[in-house]
Amino acid sequence: MTTRPIAIALVLAAGIGMAACGQKADAPSSARKADESPVAGAQPAYTSPGWKAGDATSWDQHMRARTQQQNEYNRMEAARQ
Amino acid sequence: MARMKFICDAERCIECNGCVTACKAEHDVPWGVNRRRVVTLNDGLPGERSISVACMHCSDAPCMAVCPVDCFYRTEEGIVLHDKDVCIGCGYCSYACPFGAPQFPTNGTFGLRGKMDKCTFCAGGPEANGSEAEWTKYGRNRLAEGKLPICAEMCSTKALLGGDGDIISDIFRTRVLQRGKGSEVWGWGTAYGRPSGGEAQPKPQGQKS
Numbered sequence: 001m002t003t004r005p006i007a008i009a010l011v012l013a014a015g016i017g018m019a020a021c022g023q024k025a026d027a028p029s030s031a032r033k034a035d036e037s038p039v040a041g042a043q044p045a046y047t048s049p050g051w052k053a054g055d056a057t058s059w060d061q062h063m064r065a066r067t068q069q070q071n072e073y074n075r076m077e078a079a080r081q
Numbered sequence: 082m083a084r085m086k087f088i089c090d091a092e093r094c095i096e097c098n099g100c101v102t103a104c105k106a107e108h109d110v111p112w113g114v115n116r117r118r119v120v121t122l123n124d125g126l127p128g129e130r131s132i133s134v135a136c137m138h139c140s141d142a143p144c145m146a147v148c149p150v151d152c153f154y155r156t157e158e159g160i161v162l163h164d165k166d167v168c169i170g171c172g173y174c175s176y177a178c179p180f181g182a183p184q185f186p187t188n189g190t191f192g193l194r195g196k197m198d199k200c201t202f203c204a205g206g207p208e209a210n211g212s213e214a215e216w217t218k219y220g221r222n223r224l225a226e227g228k229l230p231i232c233a234e235m236c237s238t239k240a241l242l243g244g245d246g247d248i249i250s251d252i253f254r255t256r257v258l259q260r261g262k263g264s265e266v267w268g269w270g271t272a273y274g275r276p277s278g279g280e281a282q283p284k285p286q287g288q289k290s
Binding site: 032035039041047048050051064069071073 | 083151152154156157158162164166167204206207208209210211222224225226227228229233234239242243244245248249251252255256259
């Protein structure tokens with residue numbers, strides 16, 4: 001009679017103990033963080049002038065103009081004028 | 082929105098390694114890790130060419146496909162970045178990459194392989210733009226400062242072009258038309274796919290490109 005509650009208590013304790021050893025689910029999930037767009041800007045002290053942080057159109061135009069600076073044919077044309 | 086790409090003009094690269102040095106200095110890249118490097122083809126033979134190679138931020142990036150922890154992502158500008166907090170340093174991406182871009186720092190006495198490091202197109206990582214955390218893990222975020230990658234911007238011969246794919250293609254096309262040779266862009270097809278339409282492949286008479 002007195003062994004039954006002890007047995008139940010042992011089973012419960014074992015159940016709780018085993019639950020702590022549960023394996024995590026293998027379902028694919030990524031903990032990857034969301035990135036902030038460069039359009040949002042960074043530290044103003046290092047930012048190139050000529051565009052407004054947060055304005056996607058402004059950033060896009062600025063980057064296009066900056067990319068064109070790699071074209072020395074444009075620079076030669078400018079030097080001729 | 083711009084679709085960022087790299088082009089290396091093999092006719093112009095003089096193997097000065099300025100891009101490599103600038104990248105290492107700009108991002109304080111650790112010893113043993115080279116996000117960019119200069120490769121010489123047919124070294125010592127007539128027609129030797131050098132090209133500057135880094136992550137090309139592929140349109141259909143194989144590193145993204147094979148990563149078992151899905152740490153890669155592509156930004157709106159088409160730049161392939163990764164989250165170092167998720168990366169487990171398994172090295173699958175380095176086997177998948179056709180450009181050998183993924184690099185692994187070796188730390189400690191036993192040369193333990195650390196988390197993957199690669200060119201970020203100077204766009205940092207998932208941390209807040211310009212933050213200390215972003216700087217420590219990925220280097221400087223020049224794009225958020227309204228600048229282009231340092232390697233391309235400081236290239237003395239402008240062999241390495243970086244920026245909006247349409248614009249740098251136009252710049253390269255103009256060069257090819259002017260000089261009448263050297264229309265091959267190493268790695269462009271592998272990274273961004275073959276052009277579906279016509280491509281400027283000028284071959285003036287009597288000259289072989």
